[in-house]
Every structure is written in structure tokens, then in C-alpha cells.
Amino acid sequence: MGASKWSKEKLQRYLNEGRGQGTGAEYLPWLKTYEFSSQGRSTRIYGLKTKRTHHLHSDNQYRAFLLFEFNSNVIDIRESFPLLDVMEVINDKDDLRFDKFNDKETMEPYILTTNFLLTTKKTNGDVMEIARTVKNTTELKRKITFEKLEIERRYWQEREVNWKVITEKQLPxxxxxxxxxxxxxxxxxxxxxxxxxxxxxxxxxxxxxxxxxxxxxxxxxxxxxxxxxxxxxxxxxxxxxxxxxxxxxxxxxxxxxxxxxxxxxx
CATH class of the missing domain: 1.10.10.10 (Winged helix-like DNA-binding domain superfamily/Winged helix DNA-binding domain)
Structure with a gap:
């Protein structure tokens, strides 16, 4: 996750800062680029729709952001959205390996995130949230990746939010x-x-x-x-x-x- 160990104190500090909360210009992503060890280049970019700086952790996330922002139906983009209530939301979780997502030193569970939570406008004017996870196809070969994706899938299914995984193949x-x-x-x-x-x-x-x-x-x-x-x-x-x-x-x-x-x- 970050460069330093994860702890209850760090979790509380993030919550006090308002991370993962708000919408539009008021939203704060759970993870910021300078705190996250990521594969590929990280990017900070000013959002034309949100009027705030977005923190993106890979080239694929950057490309996805550009496509989402250019889409006229997308009215808000929240990156690095935390699944803070994952244990309460998912009912069928006995076979999920949450233990693989703990800090090895403190054994505190990391807060899992979904790359993008989008607010979209439907043709009838109603708004709808959709969630998107961005992965490189090479990452999909790793078992731990599938285990995290299954947690995300069940979480958003329980919340009745459309969720999909997109790879570089869907990001021209x-x-x-x-x-x-x-x-x-x-x-x-x-x-x-x-x-x-x-x-x-x-x-x-x-x-x-x-x-x-x-x-x-x-x-x-x-x-x-x-x-x-x-x-x-x-x-x-x-x-x-x-x-x-x-x-x-x-x-x-x-x-x-x-x-x-x-x-x-x-």
C-alpha cells in the first residue's frame, strides 16, 4: 500500500482528513500518488468536470480517466474509492481471503479500493453510479488479483452498482x-x-x-x-x-x- 506500515492510527487520520468522502470538487481520494507504490507512472491531473486534482497510479488509469472525462454522460469521477464498509456490505464472505490484504507487520487490514466510482447521467435525466476497476492483462494472471476482484465484485453487487474490470484492450x-x-x-x-x-x-x-x-x-x-x-x-x-x-x-x-x-x- 504505502511506504509506511498500515495502522489503526493511520486509518483514523485518513478518515479525519475526509478521504473517500464528498463528491465533485470536495472529494478526496483514499490514496494519493506520493503515498502509493505503483506499477507504471503516476499522474496528477486537474479535472475539467470536478474542478480538483485527480491522483492516478498508472498509465492505464490515466487513459481511463481521459475517456471517462470526455464522456458526456459522466458527471463526476471519484478515483481510489475506499470500500470502508466492505465487511458489513458483503453477506457471503466466508470463502473470501481478506487475510491476504493485511499489513504483514501490524496485521491491520488494508482498506481496499476500487479505481473509479463514476456518477453518470441517464437519457431520462436520472443519475446512476457505476464502478470500474482498471487492470493490466498481465495482472490478471496473479491469483491475489482475482481474490481482490472477487471482493470488489461481491461488494458492488450487494450495493446494486454496475461494476466491471477494464484492461488496456478497452483503452485505445x-x-x-x-x-x-x-x-x-x-x-x-x-x-x-x-x-x-x-x-x-x-x-x-x-x-x-x-x-x-x-x-x-x-x-x-x-x-x-x-x-x-x-x-x-x-x-x-x-x-x-x-x-x-x-x-x-x-x-x-x-x-x-x-x-x-x-x-x-x-
Missing amino acids: RQLAKNIEWIRETMLDGSDGKLDKDSLSLELYRFLIENDELPVNEALKQFDKRQTLNKGSALFLFRYLLAKKEITIDLVSKIDLSNSFRNMLLR
Whole structure:
């Protein structure tokens, strides 16, 4: 778990700090990146929807976060969600190996977590929670991984929350890269002195009127027409994608030599 031993005192400190509690900007993840020994790179990223910093413990978790955040139906993301009441919630637990998740020195049980608890909006306007655990396929070969996943499965089943395991196979790298590339334009201060809302609307009209041109050529012409700094139109194009004002294939590498007409998804 962390670098130091797990204890009742540490558990109480986490609870007093409010970890695993709250929603939106007020939520505090149970585990923070600097406390957790993880495989792969850890990442801290500011959430556009939650307005707080998210603590992600692997590249796969980072990619999953990008996909979740870009999904219009997801309205809140709580990472490293603790199963604090796991012993009370799971009724059928006699065959579960909770003893494998104790600190070897203190024998105190670790608090098990699920990587993501998402709040989603259904088509009828109702909200629903879904839980997602992110694992690399190589981890699924380990018996202890299956034992933890079975605890999670039963926990969320008892709570009547949809839970699934996702691996790198469900997290397309190019899609994540494209989302990463366009979401930067949504961050405060990313636009410099550009009035990105009004200018992006003008760019959209310009692209429609010149939809036979290669996009990169159309962007150059727009910069000159508006006397903008080089690259400003590209920034605005990314902003339009991030706001979903225009929709293109984000699973594949974005080829700006295509015409706007051919790039658009109909």
C-alpha cells in the first residue's frame, strides 16, 4: 500500500482528513500518488468536470480517466474509492481471503479500493453510479488479483452498482492521446489573449465554407485572415473538438491534410 506500515492510527487520520468522502470538487481520494507504490507512472491531473486534482497510479488509469472525462454522460469521477464498509456490505464472505490484504507487520487490514466510482447521467435525466476497476492483462494472471476482484465484485453487487474490470484492450492509446491533445484547450489560461469562444465560432463557419480545403491549409488561411499568431487557428480547431462542436474520428490519428468535409463524422 504505502511506504509506511498500515495502522489503526493511520486509518483514523485518513478518515479525519475526509478521504473517500464528498463528491465533485470536495472529494478526496483514499490514496494519493506520493503515498502509493505503483506499477507504471503516476499522474496528477486537474479535472475539467470536478474542478480538483485527480491522483492516478498508472498509465492505464490515466487513459481511463481521459475517456471517462470526455464522456458526456459522466458527471463526476471519484478515483481510489475506499470500500470502508466492505465487511458489513458483503453477506457471503466466508470463502473470501481478506487475510491476504493485511499489513504483514501490524496485521491491520488494508482498506481496499476500487479505481473509479463514476456518477453518470441517464437519457431520462436520472443519475446512476457505476464502478470500474482498471487492470493490466498481465495482472490478471496473479491469483491475489482475482481474490481482490472477487471482493470488489461481491461488494458492488450487494450495493446494486454496475461494476466491471477494464484492461488496456478497452483503452485505445490513440484515442487517449487525441483527448489529451484537445482537452488542453479547455484549461484556464490556455488561450492566452485569444477570445476562443467567439473566434472558434468564426473558425467553424470558415471551415464549413471552405470544407474542400485540407484542414491544415484552411487553418493557415484563417490565421492570416484574422491576423492571428501562427498556430492560433489550430488551437481553436482543437477547442472545437474538445467542446464537441465538431465531431471527427478520434480513435485514429488525426490527419490535418484531410479536407474538413472528409474529416467530419456525419
